[in-house]
Amino acid sequence: MKAxxxxxxxxxxxxxxxxxxxxxxxxxxxxEFVWPLPDDAALARVYEQGYFSGGGAGYGDYFDRERExxxxxxxxxxxxxxxxxxxxxDLLELGAASGFFLGHARDAGFTVRGVEPAAxxxxxxxxxxxxxxxxxxxxxxxxxxxxxVAAFDVLEHLxxxxxxxxxxxxxxxxxxxxAVVVPVLGSTTTRLAPRLWDQYKPPEHLWFxxxxxxxxxxxxxxxxxxxxxxxxRRPSRFVDLDGTSRAPLTRLARAVDVLAxxxxxxxxxxxxxxxxxxxxxxxxx
Numbered sequence: 001m002k003a004x005x006x007x008x009x010x011x012x013x014x015x016x017x018x019x020x021x022x023x024x025x026x027x028x029x030x031x032e033f034v035w036p037l038p039d040d041a042a043l044a045r046v047y048e049q050g051y052f053s054g055g056g057a058g059y060g061d062y063f064d065r066e067r068e069x070x071x072x073x074x075x076x077x078x079x080x081x082x083x084x085x086x087x088x089x090d091l092l093e094l095g096a097a098s099g100f101f102l103g104h105a106r107d108a109g110f111t112v113r114g115v116e117p118a119a120x121x122x123x124x125x126x127x128x129x130x131x132x133x134x135x136x137x138x139x140x141x142x143x144x145x146x147x148x149v150a151a152f153d154v155l156e157h158l159x160x161x162x163x164x165x166x167x168x169x170x171x172x173x174x175x176x177x178x179a180v181v182v183p184v185l186g187s188t189t190t191r192l193a194p195r196l197w198d199q200y201k202p203p204e205h206l207w208f209x210x211x212x213x214x215x216x217x218x219x220x221x222x223x224x225x226x227x228x229x230x231x232x233r234r235p236s237r238f239v240d241l242d243g244t245s246r247a248p249l250t251r252l253a254r255a256v257d258v259l260a261x262x263x264x265x266x267x268x269x270x271x272x273x274x275x276x277x278x279x280x281x282x283x284x285x
Contacts, residue, residue, distance in 0.1 A: 003035035006162065007216060016194060021202035023194075029216060032185060032208040037159060046204050047118055073152075073231070074104035077179060080227060080280055081148060086177055089147030092140075094168070095154035096133055098124040110148070113140065137167055145173050152181040153276070156205045165221040172283050178223055180279045181231045185210040186271045188264065189237045196238060199275060214279055223281035232276040237261055 003012045005026035012024040015032065025032045081087065088109045096102050096114030098121045106112045106129070114133035116122060122130060134140055149168045155161040168178060183199035185208055190197050199205055209217065215225045234241060239257040240250050264272040 003033075005029050005031060006033060007031055007213070007220070018195060018200050019202055023200065023202070023208070030185070030210040030213040034202040034206045037206060038203040042203050043159065070100040071104065074101050076229075077101070077150070077152070077278065078105065078108050080229065080278065081177065081179065084177060084227060084280060084282075086148055090145065090173075091148040091150065092144075092146045092168075092171070094137065094149065094151040094164070095157075096125075097121045099126055099129040099133065101150065101152065102129055102132070105150075113144070113146070115140075137164070137171075140171070145171055146176060147173055148177050148179060150179045152179070152278075153183075155180060156182050156199075156207045159206070161207060162217060162221060165217070165223070169222045169283060174283060174285060176283045177226075178218070178281050178283075180214070180218070180281070181276055182207075182209055182214060182279075183275060184208075184214070184277045187237070187274060188261065188272050189275075193238060196241070197275075198241070211277060211279075214277075218279065218281045222284050224284050225279055225281045227280040229278050230270060230274045230276075231278045233270065233273045234275055235261065235273065237273065 003014070003022075003024040004010070005012045005028065007029045008026065010026055010028045012026040012033070012035070015023050015025045017023070021034050021038070023032055024035050089111070090113070091105050091110040092113045092115070093102055093105070094115045096116040097118070099114065099116075102112045102114050103126055112129070112132055114129070115135070115137050116133050117135045122133065125133065149172060151164075151168070155164065158164055165178070172178070183205065187197070190208075194200060199208070211228065218225055235258045236243065236254050237257060239254040243254065245251060245254070261273050
């Protein structure tokens with residue numbers, strides 16, 4: 001059976017395999033995806049105890065090492081919301097983890113709610129935030145509505161991101177904003193050496209959008225993209241990606257790699273070194 005694109009139902013070609021999972025690409029939609037999708041048991045194993053603390057997939061030490069990075073990202077994302085005229089109101093975060101962004105949003109003046117199913121993340125959450133967080137979107141009260149819904153590094157994990165966005169839109173107020181961050185296709189790594197891209201990591205990540213494909217997904221669920229910006233860039237594409245090697249030749253090769261990509265960015269724009277992007281989209285009446 002051929003793999004069919006989830007967005008347009010066109011046949012999608014097999015591109016490569018990673019970790020025993022096949023990645024397919026729809027040329028019409030500019031969308032890549034894992035097919036067949038893993039079963040529920042395989043997906044559940046990804047998020048077992050240790051996902052946030054070096055248990056395999058996920059993060060090496062989210063609760064400590066990511067705290068300052070999340071603070072920086074929170075400032076950027078709250079600033080983007082302010083630029084769109086949203087600085088107060090009811091905010092929901094999907095995949096709230098240990099609540100770092102929720103805390104920053106609350107301190108900025110939002111009334112916050114969160115969705116987070118991982119028990120270890122909830123255990124690490126500030127006690128005052130825990131009562132504001134539920135395990136599933138369906139656990140929120142039927143009448144709760146939001147001015148902002150944030151889904152940072154979430155949609156690529158979901159079995160059906162389109163259905164999740166549809167459920168989100170049903171809970172949003174008129175002119176509400178959905179803020180999404182996802183890994184994006186288009187860098188030289190995804191084009192030339194995809195097996196080096198650390199965002200290709202099924203069964204944790206199942207979907208890979210270009211900016212065009214993400215705009216199309218948002219539009220199909222009743223949102224108009226009003227702002228987008230790079231969310232993460234890695235300067236080195238092919239050599240010592242984390243910059244941890246102390247070997248002289250490796251460090252020299254990495255420096256050449258960085259300089260080469262700076263030249264590419266100057267010629268074609270920063271898409272060459274953009275690994276994830278933030279999309280802000282408003283509810284279409």
